[in-house]
Amino acid sequence: MNHIPHHHPGPDLLLAYAAGTLAEAPSLVVATHLALCPRCRAEVAGMEAIGGALLSDSSAATPVSTGLLADVLARLDGPPLAEAPRRRQVPPGHNPVLPEPLRSYIGGDVDTIRWRRTIPGLHECELSCSGGAVRMMRIRSGMGMPQHTHHGDEFTLVLQGGFTDGSGHYLRGDFASTDTSVDHRPIADDDGDCICLAFTDAPLRLTGRFMRWLNPFIRA
Ligand SMILES: [Zn+2]
Numbered sequence: 001m002n003h004i005p006h007h008h009p010g011p012d013l014l015l016a017y018a019a020g021t022l023a024e025a026p027s028l029v030v031a032t033h034l035a036l037c038p039r040c041r042a043e044v045a046g047m048e049a050i051g052g053a054l055l056s057d058s059s060a061a062t063p064v065s066t067g068l069l070a071d072v073l074a075r076l077d078g079p080p081l082a083e084a085p086r087r088r089q090v091p092p093g094h095n096p097v098l099p100e101p102l103r104s105y106i107g108g109d110v111d112t113i114r115w116r117r118t119i120p121g122l123h124e125c126e127l128s129c130s131g132g133a134v135r136m137m138r139i140r141s142g143m144g145m146p147q148h149t150h151h152g153d154e155f156t157l158v159l160q161g162g163f164t165d166g167s168g169h170y171l172r173g174d175f176a177s178t179d180t181s182v183d184h185r186p187i188a189d190d191d192g193d194c195i196c197l198a199f200t201d202a203p204l205r206l207t208g209r210f211m212r213w214l215n216p217f218i219r220a
Helices: 011-019 024-036 038-061 066-077 102-106 212-217
Strands: 116-119 122-127 133-139 148-150 154-160 162-165 168-171 175-178 194-200 204-206
Touching: 011 024, 011 038, 024 038, 024 102, 024 133, 024 154, 024 175, 024 194, 154 168, 162 194
Parallel strands: none
Antiparallel strands: 116 122, 122 133, 133 194, 148 204, 154 175, 154 194, 162 168
């Protein structure tokens, strides 16, 4: 449960997150990694401090329009409280599988997810986010996913169990980032189901010999 992540988002991704330029869908995956990773939390805090210092320097030197200032302040403040997602109380002594902010998106912990079987050994649940497709995935213990590559980026964050692919072994909190150059076949560890949060900015493309026919049935 207290695994310290070994696989992290790249610096460009953390910088885009810190600058607030990342869309909601990939931001959710990065923010959930940050909840489990002290190292990346410190890195993002450092980036935000530098960004804040630059912002105050430039605003002292150059007059800015009221509209721009209001826009910047709105970004710094985040969404108004009235729009904050509802939170469910976690009973004392119970360690949730899903950290915030993911738990609020789902409206509870893993036991509240409405899973849908997509292919044998894989259950999924799509989340409602702008800027790409985000879904929860539950891969049956010991199962291999179809071999696939991507038209765009894919970020996968492990929340329970683990999986292995050609690039390494991923456990709770580990962040796997793949792009069009990667053709991989993740295999879940055999000591329990693997639950992940996954973002894709373009549909997966199955590449295994017998899996191509499934492509039209799998959405990003
Ligand atoms: Zn990290």
